[in-house]
Amino acid sequence: MGIVNHEQTDLHGITVHTIETKKYKTTSFILQIKAAINEKNVTKRALLSYVLQSGTKDFPSSKELRSALDDLYGATLHADLSKKGENQVISIRMEVANEKFLSKSEPVLDKAFHLLSQVLLAPALDNGVFKENIVKKEKRSLKQQIESIYDDKMRYANKRLLEEMYESEPYHLNVYGNENEVDGITSKELFDYYLEVINNDKLDLYVIGDISTNEMIEKVKKHFRFPENRNETLVTDDQNREEKKISEVKEIFEEQDVQQGKLHMGYRTYTTYSDEDYFALQVFNGVYGGFSHSKLFINVREKESLAYYAASRFESHKGAVFVMSGIETGNYEKAVKIIKEQHEEIKNGNITDAEFEQTKAMINNQVLETIDHPIGLSEVLYHNVVAGKNRTIEEWMEGIRNVTKEDVVKVAKKVTLDTIFFLKGAGTNGNENI
């Protein structure tokens, strides 16, 4: 048994991942529903995630469903959306107290299992389609969610960067879909799309807690009944598709009445999770801007006092690195210059031993910390499903350990700036009106 006791069982239509551990006071269920992101379905799929968590056949309104959850000692249920590479993944997460910590022992686990299966397989219907009033309410919520991105300037600038950078690729799509399409979706259309999801999407269920694998498998068999014609479409990532080559850096400016300018820069790396040099890319990102010892933090913040935050992160399945920093609008040129210089430094091999070792230690630390949390653990394991790989946590850690400075320099040379998006500030935001 390794660091994580992960067992994977393929049942008809669903892959069950069980992790037996006594670390937690709860049992967590994470159901991942994966399909390629595309223009045609992006908004429907987003809306579906809202509708599914708003009622089931037995609990046909949000209020009834929430009461049932409260009665299960405040079991939580959330459906979330995320983009993993060019996939739009719906994650339905449920967490329920481990009965052994309750004063009155109550059989909450089986009930929770049943409830989760109902959320997926027995939604609240009227005349064979989703209930009209649920769809109507959730459309409003979804629209508000899309609009709220604009109000959070960091998220807004990030969204705009992706739209510009991946203009002609599905990755430019917002995971919540397009606001102007929401109203046009009918309950019937949404239900037809739901049937496609149930019939074709890749489903993975993670169960984490003080459980027994055999018992969980039996419970899945008992509660999750799929249609006979279910047939997972095997969409592995379109790994062979050539990433765009960059001829010149795109520079986009937009002005809004904000106090702080938001600088976002997108790089293509030509490396994804399944590649050999994926670990080198991780170390590159760590040296560049992943931590508080990274070149961006040290140079943009500590040396020049230009920003409170200056950092980079990477997307494992699209193979991108994104830099973000909040700066004075007037400092744009200076900040961009410093950020570019730091990339050049790495390309030229100017990485100290301390920086290099520190980065590896921090990445190692980060993954161990991430898997202390049930959701973090499921996310780390799910990378394998998305990439069609089979890497254990130990292999992952060894991969990081084996990276050399030369590997980092090599990958740094592949990393290429594609687009800069700058949200300029006009500076009078938030005046109070008395």
Place this chain on the structure above:
Amino acid sequence: MGMKTFDQLDETLHFEELENGLKVYVLEKKGFNKTYATFTTHYGSVDNHFKPLGKNEEVKVPDGIAHFLEHKLFEKEHGDVFQDFSKQGASANAFTTFNRTAYLFSTTGDVKKNLTTLINFVQEPYFTEKTVEKEKGIIGQEIRMYDDNPDWRVYFGLIENMYHHHPVKIDIAGTEKSIAKITKDTLYECYETFYHPSNMILFVVGPVNAQDILNFVKENQSQKSFKEKAPIERFFEDEPPIVAKTEKVIEMTVQTPKCYIGFKEAAPKRKGKELMRHELCVNLALEMMFGKSSPNYEALYEEGLIDQTFSFDYTEENGFGFSMLGGDTQSPDDLVKRVSNMVEAFKQENISTDSFERARKKKIGAFLRSLNSPEFIANQFTRYAFNEMDLFDVIPVFESLQASDVEEVLQSHFKKEAMTVCQVRKKKS
């Protein structure tokens, strides 16, 4: 060494108060990779008027100084302490609240080495005029980042509305103007007063041996000398029970307006179990009135007045306390009207045992869930301890509550004259 076992939760907490007054707590968490440690002083943004240690004259210090001090402690003659942690495979951080300043690290590597770094950097200040000046640029950008954040603005706007005098209404980071007045001498003065070990708690949680950690900390502290511990004198003006302002609108570049409704606690002077009971009661009342399974939530959602951002909470510390509820909404004025009517109507009704039990179960489940998180345990335990409460009493206290306790807080806390509203609205161009 003291030890407290919580059988129902399968946790054992070890603790000791050292000779210099420092309180050390260790919670062993088997099976976890990470060790998380916080070193916290009972000093936050509200402590701006006090008598410095060893002096007779009281002083008032610039807004935002506790947070500024937090930033500056990381800088030493040899450089930045962040780097020391990251060399040792740990990530460090810090935060300042109204009442606390916490320094922390998490690591899956060498705990003792990082613990030494944590304790020593917090206990060895190094402030110079030059580094103080440099920090003003960085914090200035932090302040602007928050200024652009509508959620933060509406939250703080609401608190400002409630208070006439209490410094809880001052933004934790201060303003660019107020931090301009900070000097190395004022920093030292605050430091000497509030960073005495007797005003601090060290909490370690993770796969460690408690006895071993306690001995290690004791050894570290026995090599240092500190001034005699003395009680800290803080000064607060009397705060009237009614709100300072009943409404405020902030215009920002947003698409969706935000609206929060607050109720100011009239006499926030509780401590210990009494405070815990009260906090849990008000939170239960909010849950029953506006939780996702309540008829009110369903109605507001159906009417399009709230969405998934809707939330509520009650918090109380020595000298201030308030509940707030709200979120994004297209019709802030309608939301205010509906919510205030719902509160009034709820006060007239009898509480159903069913909904009381349901709310309590939900809260107990949520508490158990949070115990999965070492961060939650360390931070909340410390907050509770500074208010003379014990985090691990939460479940027994929940179990001891009755529906009538909730009825009581409904009448005493949710008063019309204690209500105030803050909105963020779309700026007219």
